[in-house]
Amino acid sequence: MKVSLDQDRCVASGQCVVAAPEVFDQRDEDGIAVLITATPGTSDEEDVRHATAVCPALAIHIVE
Amino acid sequence: MIETTSSASAELPLFPMPRASGCPFDPPPPLLERQQEGPFTRVSLWDGSTPWLVTRYAEQRALMADPRVSADITRPGYPSSAPVPPQGNTIGFILMDDPEHARLRRMVTAPFAIKRVEAMRPRVRQIVNELVDELLSGPKPVDLVEAFALPVPSLVICELLGVPYADHDFFQENSKTIINRDVTQEQRLVAHGRLAEYLDSLVAEKSRRPKDDLLSQLAERVLAGELTRLEAAQMGVLLLIAGHETTANMIALGTLALLRHPDQLAALRETDDPRLIAGAVEELLRYLHITHSGRRRVALEDIEIAGETIRAGEGLIFANDIGNRDPLAFPEHPDQLDIHRDARHHVAFGFGVHQCLGQPLARLELHIVYGTLYRRIPTLRLAAELDDIPFKHDGSVYGVYELPVTW
Numbered sequence: 196m197k198v199s200l201d202q203d204r205c206v207a208s209g210q211c212v213v214a215a216p217e218v219f220d221q222r223d224e225d226g227i228a229v230l231i232t233a234t235p236g237t238s239d240e241e242d243v244r245h246a247t248a249v250c251p252a253l254a255i256h257i258v259e
Numbered sequence: 260m261i262e263t264t265s266s267a268s269a270e271l272p273l274f275p276m277p278r279a280s281g282c283p284f285d286p287p288p289p290l291l292e293r294q295q296e297g298p299f300t301r302v303s304l305w306d307g308s309t310p311w312l313v314t315r316y317a318e319q320r321a322l323m324a325d326p327r328v329s330a331d332i333t334r335p336g337y338p339s340s341a342p343v344p345p346q347g348n349t350i351g352f353i354l355m356d357d358p359e360h361a362r363l364r365r366m367v368t369a370p371f372a373i374k375r376v377e378a379m380r381p382r383v384r385q386i387v388n389e390l391v392d393e394l395l396s397g398p399k400p401v402d403l404v405e406a407f408a409l410p411v412p413s414l415v416i417c418e419l420l421g422v423p424y425a426d427h428d429f430f431q432e433n434s435k436t437i438i439n440r441d442v443t444q445e446q447r448l449v450a451h452g453r454l455a456e457y458l459d460s461l462v463a464e465k466s467r468r469p470k471d472d473l474l475s476q477l478a479e480r481v482l483a484g485e486l487t488r489l490e491a492a493q494m495g496v497l498l499l500i501a502g503h504e505t506t507a508n509m510i511a512l513g514t515l516a517l518l519r520h521p522d523q524l525a526a527l528r529e530t531d532d533p534r535l536i537a538g539a540v541e542e543l544l545r546y547l548h549i550t551h552s553g554r555r556r557v558a559l560e561d562i563e564i565a566g567e568t569i570r571a572g573e574g575l576i577f578a579n580d581i582g583n584r585d586p587l588a589f590p591e592h593p594d595q596l597d598i599h600r601d602a603r604h605h606v607a608f609g610f611g612v613h614q615c616l617g618q619p620l621a622r623l624e625l626h627i628v629y630g631t632l633y634r635r636i637p638t639l640r641l642a643a644e645l646d647d648i649p650f651k652h653d654g655s656v657y658g659v660y661e662l663p664v665t666w
């Protein structure tokens with residue numbers, strides 16, 4: 196699985212960090228999401244799918 | 260499709276609709292009937308306009324996140340709940356589109372990042388415990404709104420913003436006026452002006468003597484020329500109002516809902532599992548959904564969705580309260596309160612780029628309150644008949660004005 200994140204769309208809701216803390220983090224200065232890894236391991240795939248579903252800004256995409 | 264002529268508007272139901280008497284937790288029954296008929300219906304507003312009402316969860320989520328849908332209150336066709344003031348100075352970023360919306364919102368997002376909010380947990384717990392101590396040593400019965408539900412979020416947002424809590428009578432009075440549907444536009448503008456003036460002088464003070472709070476950070480941006488003083492004051496007003504009214508109503512109305520569902524209350528009180536408490540927070544947010552006059556937008560282009568065409572310039576109202584009761588999204592008895600259900604995908608905070616900025620903080624506060632109050636006061640009970648409890652049918656945020664309790 197490969198993950199992409201559109202930081203221009205992100206509204207810093209942090210939902211991805213709650214859903215998949217191994218894959219997403221937030222910048223200190225404005226809370227905009229950052230990818231810890233763009234290629235998460237299989238154990239995190241389910242969490243990433245959840246993050247994609249709850250992201251209110253539709254800023255996360257999975258490129259299989 | 261229903262014609263939008265004035266004769267048609269006379270036959271359409273006026274929105275928002277009253278709730279059924281005797282059932283304080285359910286959305287208006289005619290709304291739920293419309294939802295069964297389909298995802299879209301027309302309603303009429305105070306000004307005779309006939310915007311779309313989006314009734315179902317899936318269409319609500321899709322359209323709230325659609326970039327062809329605008330939150331800009333000044334656009335023609337926007338279904339506003341009252342006349343739009345001619346001067347733009349009472350409009351915060353919640354009623355603007357990107358890129359202006361993103362520019363302003365990003366200046367206040369840092370303190371609401373998950374780790375920053377999590378770092379506030381010990382302090383919020385302390386605030387909650389001190390207020391419970393005061394309840395327990397004070398007289399009873401007591402009004403839970405005044406003595407607990409309002410002070411918790413108010414103290415928290417004041418500390419985050421850097422607003423002196425000692426002024427809470429002043430800003431609570433004025434924010435009550437702003438969200439009251441029954442006051443005149445004049446009264447609302449006056450109240451808004453007072454708050455803006457108050458925040459403006461606080462920002463000025465912070466630029467002289469900065470502290471570690473959000474208003475000081477905004478003051479710094481004003482000095483750097485990235486933000487006008489007016490914008491800074493407006494954002495302060497927005498956060499101050501949003502920060503306490505909503506959570507306060509979730510605490511008081513949530514407590515009433517739990518007292519009316521003793522088995523659910525017992526399950527919550529007896530658990531040590533933080534995940535169950537977190538689940539109860541989500542379920543109460545879904546079930547109660549305290550913003551009941553809808554989230555409002557206007558279409559910028561023609562949009563084809565679910566067999567319907569929304570035309571450019573047509574208003575859209577998202578009835579998120581019934582979206583949260585949609586059986587297609589919450590299949591197991593959506594009208595029942597069930598803290599064991601998976602409700603996390605609810606739309607109580609909205610969806611799309613305007614989703615509630617404060618939701619991580621609201622979730623933290625509710626988690627601590629629901630996990631503390633009933634445990635520390637296990638015999639908490641109502642000290643009034645349900646019929647005698649005054650509900651906020653007139654506000655844009657639903658809840659109770661008073662909640663007399665004893666133990």
Ligand code: SF4
Pocket residue numbers: 200204205206207208209210211212219226227228249250251252253254255
């Ligand atoms: S869930 Fe979406 S909007 Fe929220 S922080 Fe993550 S990427 Fe940004």
